[in-house]
Every structure is written in structure tokens, then in C-alpha cells.
Amino acid sequence: MNQRIDPVPSGAVVAAADDLTKVYGEGEARVIALAGVSARFRQGEFTAIMGPSGSGKSTFMHCLAGLDTPTSGSARIGEIDLAQLDDARLTKVRRERIGFIFQAFNLLPTLTALENITLPAALAGQNIDRKWLDHLLATMGIADRLDHRPAQLSGGQQQRVACARALASRPAIVFADEPTGNLDSRSGAEVLALLRSASRDMGQTIVMVTHDPVAAAHADRALFLADGRIVHEMPRPTTSAVLEQMKHLDAHQPSASL
Numbered sequence: 001m002n003q004r005i006d007p008v009p010s011g012a013v014v015a016a017a018d019d020l021t022k023v024y025g026e027g028e029a030r031v032i033a034l035a036g037v038s039a040r041f042r043q044g045e046f047t048a049i050m051g052p053s054g055s056g057k058s059t060f061m062h063c064l065a066g067l068d069t070p071t072s073g074s075a076r077i078g079e080i081d082l083a084q085l086d087d088a089r090l091t092k093v094r095r096e097r098i099g100f101i102f103q104a105f106n107l108l109p110t111l112t113a114l115e116n117i118t119l120p121a122a123l124a125g126q127n128i129d130r131k132w133l134d135h136l137l138a139t140m141g142i143a144d145r146l147d148h149r150p151a152q153l154s155g156g157q158q159q160r161v162a163c164a165r166a167l168a169s170r171p172a173i174v175f176a177d178e179p180t181g182n183l184d185s186r187s188g189a190e191v192l193a194l195l196r197s198a199s200r201d202m203g204q205t206i207v208m209v210t211h212d213p214v215a216a217a218h219a220d221r222a223l224f225l226a227d228g229r230i231v232h233e234m235p236r237p238t239t240s241a242v243l244e245q246m247k248h249l250d251a252h253q254p255s256a257s258l
């Protein structure tokens, strides 16, 4: 009997894109931001989305997260096709199933760290499991900063609060948009280690857009976009392999030949 070796993670599909296209503008201003992107994101999988500037990374993530509407194709969270939802239902799905981490942290300045962390769950009318929250706060290393307001925290601490906020309600999927873009390398490494541990130890599915090969090397796989298409998928990315791939893609950018 042949033993089959299956390289695909066996977790359930948590989010999926099928032939997503996105066209902005018309006539001379027409831009094809996504030209048919399909991908699966499995339970507990940590995916980095990479690609040259303008390749469609943000558009892809926004369509997957229900923050933007594709021109055609479908984006699903679990079994829910986002295109079938009106605005109110879409907001509900985002609140209940999706966590977000942004480059600029996006914490509310008048709220304490703890209030920021629990706000999305409160808005969604969800209870946060206290044991889970304590575990999360200890893991994120912010248990002694909970009464501080964002201005009283370092950038790294603010992003760890934002990570705890995204993970608190155990969403189906967390989208992180350049989460280390505003951090020094040490704080960035801490945040990446936390995301790594959230996926590996807590089974959290994470999709992270990044320009940074060091950040991508923390993921289980990297998807590379160019001109609105996925042109390469790299399992277990390393910094040097990602760097090579990026050089290759940059060399094929139209501007590089000018």
C-alpha cells in the first residue's frame, strides 16, 4: 500500500475566496485590483499575504473580511457567503466571527486597556470566558497594564492589547494588517511570537498582510500576490526564501523595467 503524504493542513476551512475579482473605476481610471483570487484558510493556520505595493493585498483582505465588496466571485466565512448579506448582517458577522489587528493599533484613547479589549465582545453582546481572558492577558504580558490608557503604553504594549482585543472572543478568523509596521524590531518580534502562539497553541486562524519577510517567516505559509493574482504559495516560509521570492516579483514589476 502506498502511504499518502498530504501536505495540506487537515483543519476545517474557516474562510475561503473563490475567483475574487475587484475592479475600481471606469474607462481610463479602471484598475483591476484582483484578477481572480482563490484561497482556503484552515482552522489554526497562520497565513502571510505578501506582494509588491499595489499587488492587491489590502483589497484581498478587505474582500475576505467583508470590509469591501468584490466585483465578482465569492468570499466565505465558514459557510456564510458574505455577498448574500445586507449591511446589518455583515456587521454582525464581522463582530461575531472576525478579529482585526491594524498597523496603527486603533485603540480608543479614552478607554483603559481592559475596556478596549472587552469592547468588541460587549458590542456584539457576547460574554468573554473569564478563564480564557486571564490566560490571554497573561500570554500577552499585559496583565499589569489593564488600567492604563493607550497613551500610557508603549507601541508594543498597545499592539499586544490590540492582539488581546482581536483574540478575546475567540473569533473564527483574525485579520492582521501590517501588525508590526509601526513597531521597532524587538516589539515586532514579541507581537509576532504571540500571533504564532495564538495559531499554534490556541488554534486561532490568522491572515496577516505584511511587507516584512521576517514577519512572514512566523507564518505557516505565505501567499504571494502580483497584479491581483496569487502567483506563488510557500509553505513554512523562511526569511531568506521570502526575500528571494520578493526580489523575483519586484524584478517583474512594470516600473522596474522603466
Ligand SMILES: Nc1ncnc2c1ncn2[C@@H]1O[C@H](COP(=O)(O)OP(=O)(O)OP(=O)(O)O)[C@@H](O)[C@H]1O
Binding pocket: 024, 025, 031, 032, 033, 051, 052, 053, 054, 055, 056, 057, 058, 059, 060
Ligand atoms: N478605492 C480605490 N479606488 C481606486 N483604485 C484603488 C482603490 N483601492 C485600491 N486601488 C488600486 O488597486 C490596486 C491594489 O491596491 P491594494 O491597496 O489592494 O494593494 P496593496 O498590495 O495592498 O498595496 P500596498 O502594499 O501599497 O498597501 C492598486 O493599483 C491600487 O491603486
